[in-house]
Amino acid sequence: MDNSSPLSTPVSVNISPSVLSELERTQGKPEKLMMPDPVGPFGSGELNVVSHAPTVIDLGDGDIELKVNNTIFKSHKHLLNDFGRLREMIKGMERYNTGTPCIIIYRDEHGVEDFKNMFKVLYASLIKGPFEFDGPTLISALRIATAYEYPELRKFSIDKLGASCLTPIQRIQLAREFNLTAWDESAFHELATRDEPITKEEAKELGFERFEELAKAREEEKRKKGVEEERIRRGKEERKKQEEEEAQRQHEEERKKMEEEERVRMEEEERLRKEEEERKKREEEEQKKREEEERAKKEAEEKAKQEAEAKAKQEAEEKAKQEAEEKAKKEAEEKAKQEAENK
Structure with missing residues (x-):
C-alpha cells in the first residue's frame, strides 16, 4: 500500500527477524513463464509473456510458485489451498501442467506488496507467537484474504485492525x-x-x-x-x-x-434561677425562722430567768419579811416577857 496513504500508519510492529529475512530473500529467475491470467483476462485464451527476469521471493522449500505481476513467490501449496479462489486456480492449473506448479495473477501497483505483507502474517502464524503486525501488513493480508477467499485470515486481520488505533x-x-x-x-x-x-x-x-x-x-x-x-x-x-x-x-x-x-x-436558666431564688428564699426564711426561734428561745429563757429571779427575790423578800416579822414577834414577846418579869 502507498506509504503516503493514511492507512499506512503503523499500529505496532513486533515480528521475528528470521521470518522477515525469509520473506525478503530474493533471487533472479531468468526463464520465461507463460500462463493464462486466472484473475483479469482469465478465459480469454491469451498468453501473458514476461520477457525480463522476474523478482523471486523464496519462502523456503516451497512446492508451488505464485507469480504476482513480475514477482514470483516460492510458497507452499497447502497454505495457498486455504484461499478458496487460489485453490480453484491450483486445481485448474494441475489439469494442464505436470511440472512445477505455477499460477499467475495480476494485481495493481500495490499487489506485490500486499502479497509480501500477507505472507508475513501467513508464515508468522506457523511459528510460535504471538506476533504483532503494523497496519499496512494487516490491510494487505485482509485485502488478499478477501480477494482470494480465506475467511479465517480475513477475520484475523479484521480483529487485529479493530484492536489497533485507526x-x-x-x-x-x-x-x-x-x-x-x-x-x-x-x-x-x-x-x-x-x-x-x-x-x-x-x-x-x-x-x-x-x-x-x-x-x-x-x-x-x-x-x-x-x-x-x-x-x-x-x-x-x-x-x-x-x-x-x-x-x-x-x-x-x-x-x-x-x-x-x-x-x-x-x-x-429561668427555671434554675427561680429554683435558686426559691432555695435562697427558703434558706433565708428557714434562717429567719431559726433566728426567730433562737431569739424567742433566748427571750423565753431570759423571761424565765427574770421571772425566776423575781420569784426568788419575792420569796427572799417574803422570807425576809417573815423572818423580820418573826424576829419582831419574838422581840415583842421577849420584851413583853421581860416587862412581865420586871413587874
Missing part, C-alpha cells in the same frame, strides 16, 4: 473496500459526534455525497447536543434551585432549631 477515516476506507458495515457506521458516528471540525483531507476522502450526509449528521448531532446541553443546563438549574431551596429549608430548620434550643436553654 482513525475514523481509515476505518471508513477499510469499510468501503472490505464491506465492513459496522466499521463504517461506528466511524461515521465518531466523525458526526466529535468536536473537532472535518478536515479538507477527510472531506476529500469521504466524497461529496458522504460529506454532505456527514455535515447533516453533524448538524443534527449539534442540534441534539444543544437540546441535550439545554436539558442538562435546565436540569442543573433545577437541581441548583432545589439545592438552594433545600439549603434554605435546612437553614430555616437549623435557625428554628437553634431558636428552640435557645428558648429551652433560657427557660431552663
Whole structure:
C-alpha cells in the first residue's frame, strides 16, 4: 500500500527477524513463464509473456510458485489451498501442467506488496507467537484474504485492525473496500459526534455525497447536543434551585432549631434561677425562722430567768419579811416577857 496513504500508519510492529529475512530473500529467475491470467483476462485464451527476469521471493522449500505481476513467490501449496479462489486456480492449473506448479495473477501497483505483507502474517502464524503486525501488513493480508477467499485470515486481520488505533477515516476506507458495515457506521458516528471540525483531507476522502450526509449528521448531532446541553443546563438549574431551596429549608430548620434550643436553654436558666431564688428564699426564711426561734428561745429563757429571779427575790423578800416579822414577834414577846418579869 502507498506509504503516503493514511492507512499506512503503523499500529505496532513486533515480528521475528528470521521470518522477515525469509520473506525478503530474493533471487533472479531468468526463464520465461507463460500462463493464462486466472484473475483479469482469465478465459480469454491469451498468453501473458514476461520477457525480463522476474523478482523471486523464496519462502523456503516451497512446492508451488505464485507469480504476482513480475514477482514470483516460492510458497507452499497447502497454505495457498486455504484461499478458496487460489485453490480453484491450483486445481485448474494441475489439469494442464505436470511440472512445477505455477499460477499467475495480476494485481495493481500495490499487489506485490500486499502479497509480501500477507505472507508475513501467513508464515508468522506457523511459528510460535504471538506476533504483532503494523497496519499496512494487516490491510494487505485482509485485502488478499478477501480477494482470494480465506475467511479465517480475513477475520484475523479484521480483529487485529479493530484492536489497533485507526482513525475514523481509515476505518471508513477499510469499510468501503472490505464491506465492513459496522466499521463504517461506528466511524461515521465518531466523525458526526466529535468536536473537532472535518478536515479538507477527510472531506476529500469521504466524497461529496458522504460529506454532505456527514455535515447533516453533524448538524443534527449539534442540534441534539444543544437540546441535550439545554436539558442538562435546565436540569442543573433545577437541581441548583432545589439545592438552594433545600439549603434554605435546612437553614430555616437549623435557625428554628437553634431558636428552640435557645428558648429551652433560657427557660431552663429561668427555671434554675427561680429554683435558686426559691432555695435562697427558703434558706433565708428557714434562717429567719431559726433566728426567730433562737431569739424567742433566748427571750423565753431570759423571761424565765427574770421571772425566776423575781420569784426568788419575792420569796427572799417574803422570807425576809417573815423572818423580820418573826424576829419582831419574838422581840415583842421577849420584851413583853421581860416587862412581865420586871413587874
